[in-house]
Structures are given as C-alpha cells and as structure tokens.
Amino acid sequence: xxxxxxxxxxxxxxxxxxxxxxxxxxxxxxxxxxxxxxxxxxxxxxxxxxxxxxxxxxxxxxxxxxxxxxxxxxxxxxxxxxxxxxxxxxxxxxxxxxxxxxxxxxxxxxxxxxxxxxxxxxxxxxxxxxxxxxxxxxxxxxxxxxxxxxxxxxxxxxxxxxxxxxxxxxxxxxxxxxxxxxxxxxxxxxxxxxxxxxxxxxxxxxxxxxxxxxxxxxxxxxxxxxxxxxxxxxxxxxxxxxxxxxxxxxxxxxxxxxxxxxxxxxxxxxxxxxxxxxxxxxxxxxxxxxxxxxxxxxxxxxxxxxxxxxxxxxxxxxxxxxxxxxxxxxxxxxxxxxxxxxxxxxxxxxxxxxxxxxxxxxxxxxxxxxxxxxxxxxxxxxxxxxxxxxxxxxxxxxxxxxxxxxxxxxxx
Amino acid sequence: xxxxxxxxxxxxxxxxxxxxxxxxxxxxxxxxxxxxxxxxxxxxxxxxxxxxxxxxxxxxxxxxxxxxxxxxxxxxxxxxxxxxxxxxxxxxxxxxxxxxxxxxxxxxxxxxxxxxxxxxxxxxxxxxxxxxxxxxxxxxxxxxxxxxxxxxxxxxxxxxxxxxxxxxxxxxxxxxxxxxxxxxxxxxxxxxxxxxxxxxxxxxxxxxxxxxxxxxxxxxxxxxxxxxxxxxxxxxxxxxxxxxxxxxxxxxxxxxxxxxxxxxxxxxxxxxxxxxxxxxxxxxxxxxxxxxxxxxxxxxxxxxxxxxxxxxxxxxxxxxxxxxxxxxxxxxxxxxxxxxxxxxxxxxxxxxxxxxxxxxxxxxxxxxxxxxxxxxxxxxxxxxxxxxxxxxxxxxxxxxxxxxxxxxxxxx
Numbered sequence: 092x093x094x095x096x097x098x099x100x101x102x103x104x105x106x107x108x109x110x111x112x113x114x115x116x117x118x119x120x121x122x123x124x125x126x127x128x129x130x131x132x133x134x135x136x137x138x139x140x141x142x143x144x145x146x147x148x149x150x151x152x153x154x155x156x157x158x159x160x161x162x163x164x165x166x167x168x169x170x171x172x173x174x175x176x177x178x179x180x181x182x183x184x185x186x187x188x189x190x191x192x193x194x195x196x197x198x199x200x201x202x203x204x205x206x207x208x209x210x211x212x213x214x215x216x217x218x219x220x221x222x223x224x225x226x227x228x229x230x231x232x233x234x235x236x237x238x239x240x241x242x243x244x245x246x247x248x249x250x251x252x253x254x255x256x257x258x259x260x261x262x263x264x265x266x267x268x269x270x271x272x273x274x275x276x277x278x279x280x281x282x283x284x285x286x287x288x289x290x291x292x293x294x295x296x297x298x299x300x301x302x303x304x305x306x307x308x309x310x311x312x313x314x315x316x317x318x319x320x321x322x323x324x325x326x327x328x329x330x331x332x333x334x335x336x337x338x339x340x341x342x343x344x345x346x347x348x349x350x351x352x353x354x355x356x357x358x359x360x361x362x363x364x365x366x367x368x369x370x371x372x373x374x375x376x377x378x379x380x381x382x383x384x385x386x387x388x389x390x391x392x393x394x395x396x397x398x399x400x401x402x403x404x405x406x407x408x409x410x411x412x413x414x415x416x417x418x419x420x421x422x423x424x425x426x427x428x429x430x431x432x433x434x435x436x437x438x439x440x441x442x443x444x445x446x447x448x449x450x451x452x453x454x455x456x457x458x459x460x461x462x463x464x465x466x467x468x469x470x471x472x473x474x475x476x477x478x479x480x481x482x483x484x485x486x487x488x489x490x491x492x493x494x495x496x497x498x499x500x501x502x503x
Numbered sequence: 504x505x506x507x508x509x510x511x512x513x514x515x516x517x518x519x520x521x522x523x524x525x526x527x528x529x530x531x532x533x534x535x536x537x538x539x540x541x542x543x544x545x546x547x548x549x550x551x552x553x554x555x556x557x558x559x560x561x562x563x564x565x566x567x568x569x570x571x572x573x574x575x576x577x578x579x580x581x582x583x584x585x586x587x588x589x590x591x592x593x594x595x596x597x598x599x600x601x602x603x604x605x606x607x608x609x610x611x612x613x614x615x616x617x618x619x620x621x622x623x624x625x626x627x628x629x630x631x632x633x634x635x636x637x638x639x640x641x642x643x644x645x646x647x648x649x650x651x652x653x654x655x656x657x658x659x660x661x662x663x664x665x666x667x668x669x670x671x672x673x674x675x676x677x678x679x680x681x682x683x684x685x686x687x688x689x690x691x692x693x694x695x696x697x698x699x700x701x702x703x704x705x706x707x708x709x710x711x712x713x714x715x716x717x718x719x720x721x722x723x724x725x726x727x728x729x730x731x732x733x734x735x736x737x738x739x740x741x742x743x744x745x746x747x748x749x750x751x752x753x754x755x756x757x758x759x760x761x762x763x764x765x766x767x768x769x770x771x772x773x774x775x776x777x778x779x780x781x782x783x784x785x786x787x788x789x790x791x792x793x794x795x796x797x798x799x800x801x802x803x804x805x806x807x808x809x810x811x812x813x814x815x816x817x818x819x820x821x822x823x824x825x826x827x828x829x830x831x832x833x834x835x836x837x838x839x840x841x842x843x844x845x846x847x848x849x850x851x852x853x854x855x856x857x858x859x860x861x862x863x864x865x866x867x868x869x870x871x872x873x874x875x876x877x878x879x880x881x882x883x884x885x886x887x888x889x890x891x892x893x894x895x896x897x898x899x900x901x902x903x904x905x906x907x908x909x910x911x912x913x914x915x
Binding site for chain 1: 526527528531533535538539541542546547550551554555557558559560562563564565566571597598599600601604626629630631633634635637638642649722728729730731732733748749750751752755758759760761762763765776777778779780781782783784786859864866868869
C-alpha cells in the first residue's frame with residue numbers, strides 16, 4: 092500500500108465532506124477525539140450569539156424566548172438519533188459521573204428486596220464507573236464483583252446490576268450490548284451501559300438491545316467541547332417507576348409551582364436536577380450536529396464503515412513496519428471500537444510525547460498504553476498514513492529517549 | 504425626593520464605575536439579577552478565546568497548557584474572596600442541587616450514630632433545598648421538620664442538620680448565619696447554608712460564622728450566565744472527615760493513576776466529580792471578576808451599603824406613591840437581602856408582565872409575589888426612580904388588565 096492508494100481511499104470516501112465542519116490546526120493530526128473531540132467551527136458563532144443576544148439582550152426572558160428551558164431536551168433529542176432512542180427519551184444534563192450515580196441508584200432501588208447481592212462490572216472499566224459502583228453498592232448493601240475475562244459467564248442469579256462501558260477505554264474492546272443485556276435479563280439483572288466511547292463512534296440501538304439505563308459523554312465522539320454535559324436515557328418501561336435521587340427542581344413535574352412536595356416529572360425529564368449549563372450545552376449541540384450531518388451520507392453505519400477502515404489501515408501499516416509495540420485492541424473488527432491501543436513496556440509515555448511534538452496527537456494511558464482514537468468525520472486515510480510514518484520515525488530515530496518527553500503532565 | 508436628588512446620589516456613588524463592566528440593553532432596567540445576573544461584556548471575548556484558541560488550537564493539550572484542570576479551583580479561589588473563605592477552600596463545580604446533595608449527604612453521614620433525628624429547614628425555603636432534604640432524610644432515617652417563624656427556637660438536641668438559605672428567595676429575609684450556626688452547634692447540629700441569594704449580594708464570612716457546609720449559585724449575583732456552575736465550601740475542620748457520595752474520578756487524589764480504589768483527594772478537591780464544564784466556568788469567572796473589581800472601591804461592604812440604599816429608596820418611593828401592594832420584605836435593613844418583594848392578591852403576575860413590556864424586568868413568584876432584585880454593580884439610583892415611575896403607571900393606568908399580560912410562561 093503506497094501513498095497513491097491512500098489518496099484514492101480519501102477520494103472515494105463518502106464522508107470526506109464532513110471534515111469541513113471542523114477547524115483543526117493544519118500542523119496537527121488529531122487522534123485523540125476519544126478523549127476530547129475536535130472543534131466544530133460553528134461553536135464560536137453559536138456561543139457569540141447565545142452570549143451576546145440570548146443572554147446580553149434577552150436576559151432572564153431567554154429561558155422562554157430562546158427556550159433555554161428545553162435545551163437539554165433538544166440536545167437530548169439529537170443524541171437520541173445517534174443511539175436508537177426516540178424523541179423525549181434522552182436528556183443532556185450533568186456529568187457522566189452524576190448520571191451514572193442516578194442510574195445506578197435507581198437500578199439498585201428497583202432491585203431492593205430481590206435478594207440479589209452483586210453489582211457486576213469489568214475490572215478495567217473506567218475508574219469513575221467502578222468508584223460510583225462501589226458507592227452505590229455500599230449504600231444498598233450490594234457487593235461489587237469485577238470480572239476479568241468472560242462477562243456473560245459471570246452473570247448469575249445473584250447479579251442485581253450489570254454495569255459496563257460498551258467500549259473499553261484502554262483496549263477499545265466492544266461489548267455486545269444486545270447479547271449481554273439478554274443474558275442479564277434472563278437472570279433478572281438490570282443493565283447500566285456507559286456509552287462514553289461508543290456514542291457517536293459506532294451505531295448503537297438502545298431499543299434493539301433492550302437496555303435498561305444508558306448514559307454517555309458529550310466531549311468525546313460527540314465533539315461537545317471540554318467538560319460538555321453528559322446524556323442519559325432510561326428504558327420507557329422503567330423510567331416512571333421511581334425517582335432518581337438528585338431531586339432538583341427542574342426534575343419536578345411543575346417546577347414553577349414552587350410546592351414543597353417533590354412530584355417527579357413523567358419520563359426522562361425527571362432525570363434533570365439543577366439548571367442546565369447553557370453555554371456548554373449550546374456547544375454540545377454544535378458537536379452533535381456534526382454527526383447528524385452524516386445522516387444523508389449513510390449515518391452511523393457509514394461512520395462505522397469508515398471507522399473500521401481507518402483502524403484496519405492503521406494496524407496494517409504498523410504491522411508492516413514491524414514496530415516493537417504490542418497491539419491490545421481486537422483484530423476482530425466486530426468487537427473493536429473506534430480506537431487502537433498499543434503497549435510498550437518502558438517508553439509508552441515518551442513515545443506519545445514525541446509524537447505530539449511531531450503534531451500527531453494521541454494519548455497515553457497508565458501504565459504502558461499508547462492510545463489512538465479515530466473520528467471518521469475529521470480523520471482522513473492520509474492522516475492515518477502520515478501518523479504511522481511519524482510513529483516509525485519516533486521509534487527508529489529513538490526520539491522518545493529525549494528527556495523532555497519524559498516529564499508527566501496531568502492529562503496526556 | 505425629586506429627580507435632582509436622585510442624580511446627586513448617582514454622582515456620589517463610589518461604585519458607579521462598575522456599571523461599565525456590563526452590557527445591558529439601553530431600553531431595559533434590569534431588576535432580576537437575583538434570578539439571572541446581567542452579562543459582563545468580557546464574557547464574549549473570553550469564550551471566543553477559550554473556544555478558538557484553547558479548544559480549537561490547543562485541543563486536548565489545553566487541560567495542561569491552559570490549565571483547564573484547575574479552572575474549578577481558580578474560579579473557586581475568586582469566589583472565596585467574596586464569602587470569607589481562604590485559597591483552596593472553594594470549588595466551582597456542578598449545580599447547586601448537586602452540591603446540596605453532596606453537603607447534606609456528608610452532614611448526615613457525620614451525624615450517624617448521634618441519635619439525632621431531625622433535618623431542620625424553613626417551610627418556604629427554595630423547593631430544591633426541601634426536595635433534597637427530604638431525599639437525604641429518607642436515605643438516612645431522619646425526619647424533615649419545616650419551621651415557620653422562629654428558627655432558633657426550633658433548634659433542639661434532636662436537630663442533626665440545620666439547612667437554610669441565608670436570604671429567602673421570596674421575601675428577601677436575611678438570616679443571621681453566625682448566630683444560628685452557634686445555636687445549632689450548641690445543640691450538636693451541623694449547618695448547611697445555601698448562599699444562592701447572598702453570595703455576591705452582601706458580605707458573607709464563612710469562617711467568622713464557623714459554618715459547616717456552604718454552597719451557592721453562580722448565575723445570580725455572581726453574574727456567571729445561564730446555568731453557571733455552583734460553588735461549594737466545607738469547613739476545613741470537616742472537609743477531610745469523609746468522602747462525598749458522587750465519587751467521580753476528578754475527586755480522586757490521583758485521577759490519572761486510574762486505580763480501582765477510590766482515595767479521596769485532600770481538601771475541597773474531593774468535592775469534584777466529573778469533568779468541569781469549561782465554557783460555563785470561563786463565563787462564571789468573568790462574572791466573579793465584576794465583583795472583585797469592587798475590592799479597591801470598598802469591596803462587599805461598599806456593595807452592601809449601596810444595596811441597602813437602593814432597596815431603601817425603592818421601598819420609600821413606593822410608600823410615597825401609596826400603591827395597592829403589600830411589602831413582604833423586612834423594613835429592618837439588618838435582616839434584608841438585596842431584593843424587595845410585594846404581594847398583590849390578584850394581579851401580581853400581570854403587573855410584572857406589564858412592567859417587562861415597559862422595559863423594567865423584575866419577576867413573579869407564585870402565588871402572588873412581585874420580586875425586584877438589586878445588583879449594586881449595575882443598578883443606579885436613577886434606575887430605581889424610573890422603575891417606580893413605571894410601576895406607578897402600570898397600576899394607575901391599569902395596564903395589568905391587558906389580557907396579553909396574563910398568559911404564563913415557564914420562567915417569568
């Protein structure tokens with residue numbers, strides 16, 4: 092495979108027009124959209140308008156006139172189209188940590204009296220998910236069991252809740268949401284799915300999977316900007332069964348009645364708590380719009396096809412270069428998310444820094460992982476080819492031995 | 504008192520220069536800063552820079568290079584200067600509802616085994632505060648007692664937690680935080696203070712009051728914009744005693760170690776949960792800066808003097824006009840916040856709408872309250888005088904009988 096072949100792939104890419112929605116520095120190849128998505132160009136003008144017109148001129152009136160009140164719903168409805176949910180089933184609100192707390196709390200409440208004792212998750216799930224699982228388990232008298240290996244086999248009649256991140260943040264392994272949910276349901280367990288690394292990265296169908304609780308992150312593949320609000324969906328068969336614990340006024344059925352009794356709103360609205368962060372939500376809406384722009388081009392199915400083509404190409408080029416790296420991402424594309432991770436026993440961190448110095452931004456994950464995320468909307472085949480050439484150079488020229496690349500920052 | 508006297512008050516106002524920090528439509532007199540503060544002009548350029556440079560160019564690197572990681576701390580340190588807290592004691596994060604849940608949960612945890620049974624609050628506290636109090640009470644086997652009248656007298660040996668909003672959102676009555684905290688402590692109770700209507704409106708000294716937990720709102724007197732993040736302070740003698748329940752990764756002592764055991768950070772850092780909403784935080788910082796700009800002009804003491812002068816003038820002019828309104832805000836300025844509320848038995852809502860049509864923006868609170876907030880940094884004595892002339896006209900010309908003013912919106 093040579094550069095000409097690569098150029099042909101880009102010319103034939105049905106999604107190539109999507110890149111023009113983003114502003115990315117020309118000297119950068121950005122392979123970290125799984126940590127923070129790149130900037131949709133529309134955000135700047137959108138925020139200028141929200142600030143200067145809606146806030147500056149509209150002032151308090153914009154809660155009505157600009158309908159800030161239902162901005163979490165409007166953004167939620169757009170996210171719904173990416174994950175197989177319906178209108179009025181998704182709310183964009185709070186952080187992933189907070190939404191996870193709500194979902195696990197309600198799931199545990201619904202399992203009270205069932206005699207079930209286990210909150211099951213994966214040992215290398217994202218730490219927040221494990222911390223909050225431990226918190227809820229302690230509160231409800233459950234025990235967290237962390238599986239390594241076969242998850243389906245670990246689901247038993249004792250399982251109260253199965254909590255999984257659909258795509259593992261380190262290896263990029265994709266779990267089968269439909270099959271695992273069915274196995275969990277067969278044992279009477281409820282499922283909580285964290286879509287942090289799958290929403291916007293690949294097709295998700297929460298209804299087809301018959302999931303129970305689903306939540307995810309706004310700032311990764313949804314391109315919502317730093318700390319963008321999270322989203323949450325609850326299966327309609329469960330959403331009205333009980334209130335979530337963060338009973339702020341905007342989850343009330345009639346917030347402006349100012350009554351002292353909490354009466355939860357019907358549907359996903361009850362998962363609101365306090366006032367929504369309008370600027371961060373408005374930016375998230377621009378990010379989600381960059382994915383909806385793919386609908387006439389084949390939508391999430393087309394994004395998935397390109398995602399797999401990009402990760403396949405990346406792995407193939409690295410294989411061909413025979414680099415001293417170990418791939419920990421599945422070769423089987425049916426169980427792969429939209430990232431590729433390698434380990435290096437001693438210099439993973441410095442290799443990532445040396446790549447960043449060359450303009451190829453991936454990230455490091457402790458203790459030894461080089462992680463590369465691929466966002467089809469703004470990543471070209473040529474980007475993949477170039478990034479591998481840089482990686483080869485970093486390793487062959489031993490650039491990672493430069494002491495400047497060994498000092499650790501907070502986020503890498 | 505005539506227009507000339509009013510003009511003299513504005514000329515002699517030591518804070519008159521602060522108004523130039525805001526962009527407010529010239530046709531508007533804005534008396535709703537207690538619901539949503541007006542727009543600091545700096546927000547627009549700040550967000551443009553955060554979006555286009557920090558996100559667009561810096562991408563993931565800005566968590567380090569723009570120190571997004573510690574933006575909640577930096578904004579918190581600025582808020583600290585307004586409420587008598589010290590550096591590294593305040594975090595700007597999440598919503599008021601979420602922070603209230605954290606504070607009440609920890610307070611209830613600390614009171615476990617004390618035999619105390621009551622979570623004491625005020626009957627007309629803001630509904631979210633009551634809803635979350637009920638939630639925590641249920642979780643910890645406490646009983647919510649809602650006082651009407653003398654709060655100090657209701658504090659007994661059974662009181663586990665005293666939860667109060669320092670300034671009542673309807674009447675504007677100011678509670679004595681120092682005295683009530685001392686009374687609570689004498690009975691072994693912990694105090695949780697919601698500063699939604701006092702932070703940025705009047706001097707607060709959390710250390711002098713020896714409060715236990717304090718939190719507040721970013722979008723009212725702090726001018727942080729719609730849905731701005733909240734803030735939280737916990738007394739240093741309590742902050743490290745236990746973890747708050749929303750154990751997201753950014754409250755961990757070493758979030759990037761990605762360990763499966765939650766070890767809370769020391770100090771207020773442990774009150775972080777998920778990733779901070781950077782755009783909304785950056786706007787909040789601009790809002791807080793408008794108050795810190797008063798420091799060389801006398802700071803919160805000067806703001807308090809002007810606040811009382813404004814509310815005194817407003818009440819006096821309405822008294823002189825003998826309008827058919829009942830004042831429910833204390834005449835005694837030592838127990839008054841920075842708002843004035845009136846009731847009208849039948850037309851309060853329509854009167855507020857008629858005023859808004861004239862450019863005087865106050866708000867309505869169910870069932871019968873006309874509420875007017877006074878933000879000294881951008882409200883002039885002339886604004887007060889004019890707004891009263893408009894109110895007189897609305898009532899004398901019976902403009903409130905116009906059917907267009909009777910249709911209710913979501914937020915008024």
